[in-house]
Amino acid sequence: MPYFDAASSAPLHPVARQALLAALDEGWADPARLYREGRRARLLLDAAREAAAEAVGCRPDELTFTPSGTRAVHLGVSGAVSARRRAGRRVVVSAVEHSSVLHAAGRFVVTEVPVDRLGRVSESAFAGALGPDGSGEGVALACLQSANHETGTEQPVAEVAGACREAGVPLLVDAAQSLAWGPVGAEWSLLAGSAHKWGGPAGVGLLAVRKGVRFAPQEPADERESGRSAGFENLPAIVAAAASLRAVRADAAADAVRLRGLVDRIRARVPELVPDVEVVGDPVRRLPHLVTFSCLYVDGESLLHELDRAGFSVSSGSSCTSSTLTPSHVLRAMGVLSEGNVRVSLPPGTESADVDRFLAVLPELVAGVRAKVGAPVAPVRSEESGGADESPVVDALGRRCPIPVIELAKLLPQVAVGTTITVLSDDEAARLDIPAWCEMRGQEYLGERPSDRGTAYLVRRVS
Amino acid sequence: MPYFDAASSAPLHPVARQALLAALDEGWADPARLYREGRRARLLLDAAREAAAEAVGCRPDELTFTPSGTRAVHLGVSGAVSARRRAGRRVVVSAVEHSSVLHAAGRFVVTEVPVDRLGRVSESAFAGALGPDGSGEGVALACLQSANHETGTEQPVAEVAGACREAGVPLLVDAAQSLAWGPVGAEWSLLAGSAHKWGGPAGVGLLAVRKGVRFAPQEPADERESGRSAGFENLPAIVAAAASLRAVRADAAADAVRLRGLVDRIRARVPELVPDVEVVGDPVRRLPHLVTFSCLYVDGESLLHELDRAGFSVSSGSSCTSSTLTPSHVLRAMGVLSEGNVRVSLPPGTESADVDRFLAVLPELVAGVRAKVGAPVAPVRSEESGGADESPVVDALGRRCPIPVIELAKLLPQVAVGTTITVLSDDEAARLDIPAWCEMRGQEYLGERPSDRGTAYLVRRVS
Numbered sequence: 001m002p003y004f005d006a007a008s009s010a011p012l013h014p015v016a017r018q019a020l021l022a023a024l025d026e027g028w029a030d031p032a033r034l035y036r037e038g039r040r041a042r043l044l045l046d047a048a049r050e051a052a053a054e055a056v057g058c059r060p061d062e063l064t065f066t067p068s069g070t071r072a073v074h075l076g077v078s079g080a081v082s083a084r085r086r087a088g089r090r091v092v093v094s095a096v097e098h099s100s101v102l103h104a105a106g107r108f109v110v111t112e113v114p115v116d117r118l119g120r121v122s123e124s125a126f127a128g129a130l131g132p133d134g135s136g137e138g139v140a141l142a143c144l145q146s147a148n149h150e151t152g153t154e155q156p157v158a159e160v161a162g163a164c165r166e167a168g169v170p171l172l173v174d175a176a177q178s179l180a181w182g183p184v185g186a187e188w189s190l191l192a193g194s195a196h197k198w199g200g201p202a203g204v205g206l207l208a209v210r211k212g213v214r215f216a217p218q219e220p221a222d223e224r225e226s227g228r229s230a231g232f233e234n235l236p237a238i239v240a241a242a243a244s245l246r247a248v249r250a251d252a253a254a255d256a257v258r259l260r261g262l263v264d265r266i267r268a269r270v271p272e273l274v275p276d277v278e279v280v281g282d283p284v285r286r287l288p289h290l291v292t293f294s295c296l297y298v299d300g301e302s303l304l305h306e307l308d309r310a311g312f313s314v315s316s317g318s319s320c321t322s323s324t325l326t327p328s329h330v331l332r333a334m335g336v337l338s339e340g341n342v343r344v345s346l347p348p349g350t351e352s353a354d355v356d357r358f359l360a361v362l363p364e365l366v367a368g369v370r371a372k373v374g375a376p377v378a379p380v381r382s383e384e385s386g387g388a389d390e391s392p393v394v395d396a397l398g399r400r401c402p403i404p405v406i407e408l409a410k411l412l413p414q415v416a417v418g419t420t421i422t423v424l425s426d427d428e429a430a431r432l433d434i435p436a437w438c439e440m441r442g443q444e445y446l447g448e449r450p451s452d453r454g455t456a457y458l459v460r461r462v463s
Numbered sequence: 464m465p466y467f468d469a470a471s472s473a474p475l476h477p478v479a480r481q482a483l484l485a486a487l488d489e490g491w492a493d494p495a496r497l498y499r500e501g502r503r504a505r506l507l508l509d510a511a512r513e514a515a516a517e518a519v520g521c522r523p524d525e526l527t528f529t530p531s532g533t534r535a536v537h538l539g540v541s542g543a544v545s546a547r548r549r550a551g552r553r554v555v556v557s558a559v560e561h562s563s564v565l566h567a568a569g570r571f572v573v574t575e576v577p578v579d580r581l582g583r584v585s586e587s588a589f590a591g592a593l594g595p596d597g598s599g600e601g602v603a604l605a606c607l608q609s610a611n612h613e614t615g616t617e618q619p620v621a622e623v624a625g626a627c628r629e630a631g632v633p634l635l636v637d638a639a640q641s642l643a644w645g646p647v648g649a650e651w652s653l654l655a656g657s658a659h660k661w662g663g664p665a666g667v668g669l670l671a672v673r674k675g676v677r678f679a680p681q682e683p684a685d686e687r688e689s690g691r692s693a694g695f696e697n698l699p700a701i702v703a704a705a706a707s708l709r710a711v712r713a714d715a716a717a718d719a720v721r722l723r724g725l726v727d728r729i730r731a732r733v734p735e736l737v738p739d740v741e742v743v744g745d746p747v748r749r750l751p752h753l754v755t756f757s758c759l760y761v762d763g764e765s766l767l768h769e770l771d772r773a774g775f776s777v778s779s780g781s782s783c784t785s786s787t788l789t790p791s792h793v794l795r796a797m798g799v800l801s802e803g804n805v806r807v808s809l810p811p812g813t814e815s816a817d818v819d820r821f822l823a824v825l826p827e828l829v830a831g832v833r834a835k836v837g838a839p840v841a842p843v844r845s846e847e848s849g850g851a852d853e854s855p856v857v858d859a860l861g862r863r864c865p866i867p868v869i870e871l872a873k874l875l876p877q878v879a880v881g882t883t884i885t886v887l888s889d890d891e892a893a894r895l896d897i898p899a900w901c902e903m904r905g906q907e908y909l910g911e912r913p914s915d916r917g918t919a920y921l922v923r924r925v926s
Contacts, residue, residue: 003500008493009695017487024480028665030471034767035776037466067530067666068694074683100693103683196695202491203530203666203697220537220566230563231531232472232659234666237700304497313498 002354005315006197007149007177007290007345013199016244020201023236031233032223041235048235048242055245056175056191056208057183064207064228065238069176069194070100072205075217075229076172076190077104081140083214084170088138092129092169094121094145094155095333101143101174102329109137112333118282119153119334126156127163142171146178150330150343151281152290154178158186170213177287179206180248181256189213195241198248199347203234204241248348255348256288262346262355263291273363278337278440290345294331295366296437297375297402297409298340306365307342312358315343326428327401337436338429339402340366375406394423397453401429405437408459412443417461420446426454434459465817468778469660470612470640470753470808476662479707483664486699494696495686504698511698511705518708519638519654519671520646527670527691528701532639532657533563535668538680538692539635539653540567544603546677547633551601555592555632557584557608557618558796564606564637565792572600575796581745582616582797589619590626605634609641613793613806614744615753617641621649633676640750642669643711644719652676658704661711662810666697667704711811718811719751725809725818726754736826741800741903753808757794758829759900760838760865760872761803769828770805775821778806789891790864800899801892802865803829838869857886860916864892868900871922875906880924883909889917897922 003011027044029037046060053060066072081091091105095112096119102110111133113126121144130139142164147154157173164171170189178184180198184191190213195204207228209215221227271277276296295303300316307314316328327338344358394411396404404425411421423434431448434457438445446458466474490507492500509523516523529535544554554568558575559582565573574596576589584607593602605627610617620636627634633652641647643661647654653676658667670691672678684690734740739759758766763779770777779791790801807821857874859867867888874884886897894911897920901908909921 001499003492005493005496005498005500008496009491012487012491020487021484024475024483024664028472028475028659029466029468029776033468033471033776033778034764035468035771036464037468037776067534067697070685070694071530074693099685100683103685103693107683194695196491201487201697201699202695203700205694220563220570222533222562222566230537230566231533231668232657232665234530234664234697234700236664237666237697301497308498313492313496313500315496 001311001313002350002358003313004344004346004350004358005313006347007343008315009196009202010199010347012201013244013247015247016200016240019243020236020240023239027235027239031235044239045233045235048239051242051246052206053208055183055249056179056193056206058191058208058210061226062208062210064209064225065233066205066207066229067203067231067234069192069197069205071229072192072194072207073098073100073174074104075219076192076207076209077101077141077143078107078218079209079215079228080170080172080190080213081108082218083216084140087140090133090135090137090139092126092139092142094126094143096148096330097143097145098149098174098176099329101145105143108140109135111139115333117334117336119148119151119280119330120282120285121155121160123156123159123163126160127167130163130167130169139167139169142169143174144171145174146184147287148281148330149177150328151292151334152287153282154285154287157184157188161186161188164189179245181252181288182249195237195244198245200241200244201237203237251348259346259348259350260288262350262352263289265355266291266344266359269359270362273359274366276440278436280331280334280336290343292341292343294337295340295342296337296440297370297373297406298366299369299373299400299402300339300341302369302372303340303342303365306369310361310365312361315345316341327432332432335432335436337440338432339405340369373402373406375402376409390419392419392421394421396423396425396427396430398426400427401433404430405433408434408437412459412461415461417463420458420460423457423459424451424454425457430457431455464774464776465813465821466776467807467809467813467821468776469810470806471778472659472665473662473810475664476707476710478710479663479703482706483699483703486702490698490702494698507702508696508698511702514705514709515669516671518646518712519642519656519669521654521671521673524689525671525673527672527688528696529668529670529692530666530694530697532655532660532668534692535655535657535670536561536563536637537567538682539655539670539672540564540604540606541570541681542672542678542691543633543635543653543676544571545681546679547603550603553596553598553600553602555589555602555605557589557606559611559793560606560608561612561637561639562792564608568606571603572598574602578796580797580799582611582614582743582793583745583748584618584623586619586622586626589623590630593626593630593632602630602632605632606637607634608637609647610750611744611793612640613791614755614797615750616745617748617750620647620651624649624651642708644715644751645712658700658707661708663704663707664700666700714811722809722811722813723751725813725815726752726807728818729754729807729822732822733825736822737829739903741899743794743797743799752810753806755804755806757800758803758805759800759903760833760836760869761829762832762836762863762865763802763804765832765835766803766805766828769832773824773828775824778808779804790895795895798895798898800903801895802868803832836865836869838865839872853882855882855884857884859886859888859890859893861889863890864896867893868896871897871900875922875924878924880926883921883923886920886922887914887917888920893920894918
């Protein structure tokens with residue numbers, strides 16, 4: 001059964017499993033103790049730190065093990081910002097950072113740098129945000145992911161790191177999605193990672209803080225991990241994390257070539273096989289194993305469910321928010337369609353035949369989901385029905401994505417070119433998907449205004 | 464090789480190992496996902512929560528898994544205090560709480576309730592501390608351990624819980640050391656535990672918050688663990704933790720009887736076999752597997768080292784502080800000797816023969832360590848040497864424990880009864896050990912005063 005959601009959590013690497021088993025026997029004691037079992041645990045911890053530091057590209061004494069990638073980000077952001085209180089309390093982030101970065105930065109004053117339709121920040125916009133913003137609040141920290149977790153788009157980390165150095169602002173790089181593929185080749189100040197993203201076990205994150213970077217841990221500390229992450233070390237998992245990172249790296253170049261080929265096939269074939277699909281993210285500067293696309297007139301959760309029934313485990317781009325009603329902040333920041341969003345992220349061992357089978361079943365499944373919600377079956381014809389209502393309204397209040405867009409798509413061919421349609425909707429996804437639909441269909445989006453209930457979205461038929 | 468430090472970290476229980484292995488295969492995916500692997504992970508997580516909640520004695524929706532016991536305490540204290548800002552910011556704790564509790568409480572205003580020489584708080588003193596203290600700062604939270612991690616002394620949790628209820632103050636119980644033996648049979652509001660203390664894996668703590676108890680998480684949250692503990696769940700370890708708690712509980716009654724017998728043997732025999740030993744902690748109301756004693760004129764680290772060479776892994780009562788120079792805050796609060804402190808905590812499988820062997824080697828090892836530091840070999844004779852210095856001084860500046868006490872013990876028999884000896888010392892342990900020595904030897908401790916360097920301790924020979 002093909003599992004295509006490696007970006008959520010990669011299946012445990014065989015080396016991780018093996019190392020974990022060995023360390024359960026050798027590394028259960030407290031590494032702070034001086035007796036035999038404690039010394040043995042300490043040796044394992046030291047060796048794991050050296051191996052992980054080498055893979056990250058830092059010194060062992062710069063590396064802290066945390067209980068998760070999320071904790072690494074939280075501890076890194078709060079420690080770095082707090083140490084630079086005098087500089088200010090502003091944190092500059094890209095608009096598409098992982099929610100853990102946004103949550104941690106949200107404790108301070110946040111400046112979000114927008115991204116383009118491919119999900120990439122511009123170096124110059126990021127550099128500009130490092131300067132004064134008129135509020136008088138200086139910048140304590142900048143955060144930029146190495147690559148995006150929903151679209152795979154790589155960020156210009158080296159260029160932004162240069163701008164940060166010039167501005168005297170430390171840069172925290174969230175490398176959770178890219179560490180499997182190689183070290184971050186840029187002058188970062190802090191770096192965060194997560195072992196279960198590279199095939200290591202759950203329960204291990206990495207926080208690297210370069211020597212010389214000011215850092216003031218904000219939480220109650222103990223003597224563990226140099227006072228940077230409190231609590232008994234999860235040693236067997238740490239050992240497994242370090243061993244598997246090394247193993248994954250040994251195969252990274254070959255895996256990247258293979259997976260990039262499979263992903264390129266999906267990128268090329270899906271728009272050919274499925275009508276009204278938008279493939280999302282940078283086509284070139286991206287992670288090798290990840291591709292995201294959105295399907296017009298499709299309820300993402302239904303499509304995921306159908307794919308699951310067909311044996312494919314994929315994710316909605318809206319990572320970590322399967323239970324919420326709002327579309328992903330990443331897709332929103334990119335201004336792309338969020339309807340029927342599917343993220344495919346392939347684990348290293350993915351078979352070519354599984355990708356082919358995915359491509360074989362997808363068109364039918366999308367068509368089935370579309371039929372259920374009454375979506376237009378073919379691209380909507382542009383035939384005017386004369387003498388219709390001059391200010392037509394689609395009342396989609398109380399109806400969830402993708403209904404508002406479907407109703408709009410059905411009404412539009414019935415009105416005269418030049419007519420403005422008002423779509424009333426209280427579904428958050430409409431805010432993103434109505435403009436995205438206009439762009440895909442070449443219609444003019446005039447904007448939104450508050451309504452008695454929900455929001456009124458204005459669309460003018462131009463063709 | 465007998466491992467006698469279960470209170471630091473218990474060896475992994477076979478059931479934990481088995482459950483961990485199974486869950487590595489079944490539970491590596493994200494339980495928030497809706498596909499097959501995610502649903503399977505969610506089922507495992509739900510089942511583990513139910514099992515752990517039953518063992519703790521709470522509802523599953525009251526129980527949060529955290530990455531460690533330390534994190535459970537930190538999150539519990541900060542969430543409970545912050546939710547009661549209006550009541551005040553004072554936290555009442557016993558003076559012998561685990562450092563994680565003291566560190567977390569230290570963010571607020573702390574009232575420490577003293578303990579007696581057995582390490583137990585009095586219910587009435589604790590109840591008194593819940594009332595106004597003249598500062599105008601109200602009490603937000605009370606914290607009391609179920610049993611002490613260094614001495615095994617059980618605290619009067621039920622009585623203190625009653626006092627808290629009357630005062631309208633929530634009670635957090637740190638049950639890390641006792642959960643293996645049974646649920647905390649008292650009306651706690653919050654409870655913290657740690658899996659590797661009961662034979663579960665590292666990387667799992669428990670935080671239970673009773674329904675109706677006000678709680679305001681203070682850290683950046685995500686959708687995991689009801690917003691109370693951020694970061695990807697360490698699911699295989701959680702499954703192993705729950706399974707092993709259940710397994711440990713099934714044998715708890717029988718293990719308790721067996722280990723209590725072994726511990727009683729140590730408690731009785733050590734003072735017979737080794738001169739000048741103080742057995743520490745409550746002789747009756749205590750954990751079944753743990754005993755602590757201190758040896759006069761002994762450097763604890765040297766003794767631990769000798770025991771390790773003889774094959775015994777024990778801890779110094781000064782938990783988590785093997786690298787510091789200050790004696791344990793627990794022993795200090797009790798006012799007992801900290802020199803040559805040894806904590807023996809037996810894992811369930813401990814053989815009777817191993818305890819006998821421990822008792823067989825201990826006297827010789829203590830004697831050896833004492834000989835190295837020039838300790839008085841026998842109880843010091845009380846023979847006066849007439850006409851000596853009338854205000855004799857022991858200058859032990861720059862000398863570490865146990866030297867100051869040894870020099871005092873050597874000088875005392877040489878001065879007239881009624882003479883006051885001044886011991887100059889800059890070693891923190893002297894503050895605890897000189898009064899403790901006086902109590903053991905029936906001499907009068909007159910107190911301390913600051914000196915040019917270090918502190919002057921005044922001791923009057925009375926016998």
